[in-house]
Amino acid sequence: MSEKKLRALFAILLLGASALLGVIIFVVVNLLNGAKLLPTAASVYLAFLAYLGSVLLSLGISVTVNARANLVRTKAWLRSLFGSDEQYVEDDAALLGKLNRLRKKAEDGTVPLLLGLAVKTNAGGTLNSLGTAFTYSVNELLLERVKAAFGLDPTFHLFIDHNNNYILYFNASNVDDQLDSFRKFAFTLTESIERRDDIPYVAFLLSAHPIEAKEKPSDALEKTIFALWHNASSRISCDLLVYDQSMLAENARMKELDSEITRALANEELVIYYQAKYSLKKNAFYGAEALIRWKHPKRGLLPPAVFIPYCENSGKIVEIDHYVFEHVCADIEKWNKEKRRKVVISVNLSRRSVYDPSLISFLSDTMKKHNVDPTSIDMELTESLAANNTVFISSIIRKVKGLGFATSIDDFGVGYSSLSSLKNIPFDVLKIDKSFVDDVEVDAKSKAMVLSIISLAHALGMKVIAEGVETEHQSDILRSLDLDSIQGYYYSRPSDRAHFEAYLEDNPFEKKESPKRKEARIAYDPIRR
Amino acid sequence: MILFVGESEDSILYFVSRCEISSQERLSEGRILYKGTIGSEQIGICAVGPNNLYSAMVTDRLIHLLDPYIVINVGYCASMKDSLRQGDLFIADRYYLSGVDFSGDGENQYGQIPGLPPFFYASTEVNAKAEAASYEVGGGHYIERGFMLSGEKEYMDKEEFDGILLRHFAGSTKVSAYDTVSGGIALACHVNSTALLTLKVIAYEPGNDEQRLNYRRKGLEAMPDIGRILLNILLNSEKM
Incomplete structure (x- = not known):
C-alpha cells in the first residue's frame, strides 16, 4: 500500500474514532439526561462540543503525523548524503x-x-x-x-x-x-x-x-x-x-507604516478624491476617476506615492482596493438617492486584486449591497498588468464585464505588448498615457502617435480618453484628433466628494461662453498668446 | 481553474495520477470529472471523446460548470505530412473542421459551419510558452506548431489525407495533424470565449500499416513528456 493511501486510511480511522467517541459521549450525556441530571439543551450542547473537540484533535494529530513523516524522510536523506543527520x-x-x-x-x-x-x-x-x-x-x-x-x-x-x-x-x-x-x-x-x-x-x-x-x-x-x-x-x-544595521531602522519604519495603514483603514483616514472626466463629444462632464489620499492625523494629506508601493509589496493593496470600491459604491448610492447627475466612476484594480480569487464575488456583493447600477462603474487595469498573462487577465475582464461593469486599459503606450493586449482583452475604454499628451503641442511624432492610437481604438470599437491634459491648447489639438474625452488638470483637479459634487453643479466648462468673453480669455492665455 | 481534456481516459491518465485529486464526479454523459490541484492552481480533468460531437457537448458543459480560464487539450493525433513522425509533439495554432460542407458542390474550401469563422484559433502567447517548455523539458521530441484538422472519421490511408488537403486546403503544408475531438473542443472554447491550448503526440502516420497495431500505445508512451511540459508551464508561471 502506498504512503499516500496509508495516510488517507489513517486519517479516516482517526475521524471514525473521533465520531465514535462523539457518539459515546452523546449517549452518556443522554443517559445522564435520562436520569434528569442535565437539561436537554445542555446535553446536546455538551455532546456537540465533545464531537467538535475530538474532530479537531484528530485533524491536529493527522497534520503533526504528516509533518513528522516529512522530517523523518529529510533526516534519512541527510544521513544518506552527509553520513549523519x-x-x-x-x-x-x-x-x-x-x-x-x-x-x-x-x-x-x-x-x-x-x-x-x-x-x-x-x-x-x-x-x-x-x-x-x-x-x-x-x-x-x-x-x-x-x-x-x-x-x-x-x-x-x-x-x-x-x-x-x-x-x-x-x-x-x-x-x-x-x-x-x-x-x-x-x-x-x-x-x-x-x-x-x-x-x-x-x-x-x-x-x-x-x-x-x-x-x-x-x-x-x-x-x-x-x-x-x-x-x-x-x-x-x-x-x-x-x-x-540600517535594516533594523527600515524594518521598524515598515512595521510602523503597516500598523498605521491598518489603523487608517479602520478609522477611515483614507479618503476618495474624484478627478472629473470631460467628454469632448458632449461638451460635458460624464464621469470621474476615484483616487485615494491619506488624511494622516500628523503628516497631513499624503499622496498615494507615499504608501501605495509599500501596500503593493505587503499585500495590503487588496484591502485598499476593496476600501476604494466600497466607498465609491456608497457615494454612487448617495448620489442616486439625492437624484444627482449620473456619472461613471473609474476604479483602479491592482495586480494583487486581479489575482485575488474572491474579486468577482466581492464586486458583485458590494454592488448589490449598495444597489448600484454596474454601468456607473468602470474598472481600470494598467497596461503593464494587461500585457502579462493575457489569457488569465482576459478571462477576468470577461467576468468583470459579465457583471455589467465597463473596463479600461490605463497608461496605454508606456508598457510593452500593448497591441497584443488590445487584441486579446475586451476593453471598452483606452486611456492614453500622459507622456504622449505632454508634448502633443510641439512634437509632431507624439501627435501622429496619438492620432494613430485614437484611430486604432475606434476601429476596435473602444472609446479613447487622454490623461494629463493641462492646457486649453492641448485640449483643442486632441479634439481635432477626434478624441472622445479628457482627464486632466485643465478640466478638473482631484477633489474630495463635496467639492466634486459642487464642481459638477457649477463649473466654467459646461456654461455657454459668449464669443466676446472667450476672445478676452484667449487673449490673456499665456500659452495661446 | 484550468480544465484538462483528452479524447479518452488513457489520454488523461498521467494528469489524474500526478495531480492531487480531491473529488470525482460522474457527469450525466457518463464521463468522470476529476477535480483537484496542481501547485496552487485548481484543476478539472475529463475525457471528452471519442468524437467532435461529444467533445463539443461535454467541453461546453464543463466550461459552464468549472469556469476555467484555459482549456488544455492533450492526447494523440495522426500526422498529415511527411515531416511529422510517430512520437513527435504537435501544438495546434488553428483548428479546422473536416467533413462539414454546406457549399452544395463538395468544394467548400474550409469545410466550416455557416455563421462561424472559417477556423478557430489558439492563444499564440500560450502556444509560444508551450513550445519553449517543450524544448526545455520535452524529452527530446521533435516539436511542431501547425493547424489541426478535426473530423468524424478515422483515416488510415495517406491518399485520403492528401485528397482532403488538395481539395479543401490547396495542398497547404501548415495543416499538419488530424484527430476526432479537437474541433469540438475548439468550438466549445470559441463560443464561450475560453482560451485553448492543444498539445498532442503524433501516434500514427497514415499509410504506415505497422503502426496500426501500436499507435495507441505509442500515444500513451509520450504522455509523461506532455505532462512534464504542461506541469512545467503551470508550476513556473503564476498564471498563463
Missing part, C-alpha cells in the same frame, strides 16, 4: 553551541561567515506553506545541491532549523569570493527548480553575515536570519542581503 537542528541552543565550537576552531586570517538560504513561494510564503510533499521535494533537491557545491570545502558546515532556514558556515579567506560563489550557486539552483516538473516555482532568499571577533554566536545567527527574511515580499530570487 546532525545538520538538522531542532532547538536553537544546540545550533548556537555548534556555532561557538566552530568559531573557536577558525584559523587566523580567515573570517567566520554565516550564509542564510531560504525558500519563498510565489505567494510570498515560507517553504512549509507548500505542504509536506513539496517541502520534502525542495529540501531533497537543496540538500543534494548544497552538498555538491560546498561539500568539498573542509570549513563548510550546514545547519537547517525547524523553519527550513538553511545556515551555511564557512571560514572564508576572502568574503567577497565566497559571496560570489554563493550567488552563483543560487542561480544554478533556480535553473534546476525551473526544470523540475514536480515542484512549483519558488524563489531563493540569500543573506550573509561575517561574524565579528567578539560577537556572540546567538547575535550572529539572529542577524543572518533577520537579513534573510528582511523585506522578503519585495525581493527577487537570489537577492543576497549582507546584514546591515
